[in-house]
Amino acid sequence: xxxxxxxxxxxxxxxxxxxxxxxxxxxxxxxxxxxxxxxxxxxxxxxxxxxxxxxxxxxxxxxxxxxxxxx
Amino acid sequence: xxxxxxxxxxxxxxxxxxxxxxxxxxxxxxxxxxxxxxxxxxxxxxxxxxxxxxxxxxxxxxxxxxxxxxxxxxxxxxxxxxxxxxxxxxxxxxxxxxxxxxxxxxxxxxxxxxxxxxxxxxxxxxxxxxxxxxxxxxxxxxxxxxxxxxxxxxxxxxxxxxxxxxxxxxxxxxxxxxxxxxxxxxxxxxxxxxxxxxxxxxxxxxxxxxxxxxxxxxxxxxxxxxxxxxxxxxxxxxxxxxxxxxxxxxxxxxxxxxxxxxxxxxx
Ligand SMILES: [Zn+2]
Numbered sequence: 001x002x003x004x005x006x007x008x009x010x011x012x013x014x015x016x017x018x019x020x021x022x023x024x025x026x027x028x029x030x031x032x033x034x035x036x037x038x039x040x041x042x043x044x045x046x047x048x049x050x051x052x053x054x055x056x057x058x059x060x061x062x063x064x065x066x067x068x069x070x071x
Numbered sequence: 072x073x074x075x076x077x078x079x080x081x082x083x084x085x086x087x088x089x090x091x092x093x094x095x096x097x098x099x100x101x102x103x104x105x106x107x108x109x110x111x112x113x114x115x116x117x118x119x120x121x122x123x124x125x126x127x128x129x130x131x132x133x134x135x136x137x138x139x140x141x142x143x144x145x146x147x148x149x150x151x152x153x154x155x156x157x158x159x160x161x162x163x164x165x166x167x168x169x170x171x172x173x174x175x176x177x178x179x180x181x182x183x184x185x186x187x188x189x190x191x192x193x194x195x196x197x198x199x200x201x202x203x204x205x206x207x208x209x210x211x212x213x214x215x216x217x218x219x220x221x222x223x224x225x226x227x228x229x230x231x232x233x234x235x236x237x238x239x240x241x242x243x244x245x246x247x248x249x250x251x252x253x254x255x256x257x258x259x260x261x262x263x264x265x266x267x268x269x270x271x272x273x274x275x276x277x278x279x280x281x282x283x284x285x286x287x288x289x290x291x292x293x294x295x296x297x298x299x300x301x302x303x304x305x306x307x308x309x310x311x312x313x314x315x316x317x318x319x320x321x322x323x324x325x326x327x328x329x330x331x332x333x334x335x336x337x338x
Contacts, residue, residue, distance in 0.1 A: 007306060032255045035247050042246060042313050060308050062246060062295060064256045065224025065231045066201045067112060067264065067272070 001055045020048040035062040073098055096285035103284045106130040106193040110157040112269030113199030113223045115147035120277035122165035132177035133157045144266035183328035186212040195283055196220035197276050201258055203250035210243035214318050221276040225264050228300040230272035233291050234279050240292035241312040242319045
């Protein structure tokens with residue numbers, strides 16, 4: 001299947017994949033460090049294991065970023 | 072309309088020349104009140120540019136003192152300021168650039184108990200904090216008080232920012248929901264940050280502030296701007312207000328600040 005992650009086209013084998021598996025394949029260290037937007041909708045973290053990605057889906061992995069002050 | 076002095080006309084001449092700013096825009100800047108939360112890597116460039124731009128009242132909230140390890144990126148603080156309160160150090164530099172402005176210092180941690188009262192005095196808030204409880208606290212307080220703000224984050228070679236206009240655009244919580252568990256996301260003090268990244272992101276936040284005040288151009292509302300300075304790729308990711316957002320959605324779960332952000336006061 002062909003999907004788009006952070007604006008880049010990606011080809012994956014298989015017809016479908018759940019978000020938690022996709023995060024693993026894409027080497028996201030922890031599912032808790034990203035917010036995932038699937039076709040414009042934010043997916044709750046509790047649903048990462050039950051939400052499937054299919055052909056032509058558009059995903060954004062939005063990373064938490066702190067910064068600024070040195071605490 | 073205020074009468075500009077000759078000095079003011081000269082000082083702000085490059086703004087006044089801009090069709091989108093002009094004397095009207097400069098007057099708006101002189102009348103504006105902006106609060107910087109955090110006088111660190113992001114707050115530093117923001118404070119310098121807003122002072123230079125003639126933002127009439129600039130508040131700065133921070134409870135830290137200047138440390139040697141800050142000086143690699145927090146360009147508002149100088150070597151001689153080590154050990155000085157960051158709010159005082161930032162105030163001195165802002166007034167040295169532009170004695171025309173007023174600077175208010177808030178040497179305190181913003182907590183659920185005090186934040187709403189403090190931000191209420193301001194037209195716009197610039198968020199440049201390093202910890203997630205504070206970022207969510209600022210979002211929630213700004214949504215509740217209906218005060219627009221700029222979110223900023225940096226790490227290693229990357230930066231991200233969005234502008235939130237409560238009631239009109241999606242908020243930080245629409246996209247990021249809840250603070251990540253401690254230690255899942257490294258901080259700059261753990262993972263490092265290239266000093267100039269703070270300048271890149273902070274000046275974007277300063278530009279958004281000036282655009283908001285002068286009602287110029289299109290803000291980064293419903294948009295997450297991200298960049299990776301290694302490749303110098305910039306992306307604008309469209310965001311939407313989420314119906315199930317815990318604070319600005321259809322049935323908000325968070326109705327009091329204490330509910331979500333107890334952690335922040337203890338830091
Ligand atoms: Zn929201």
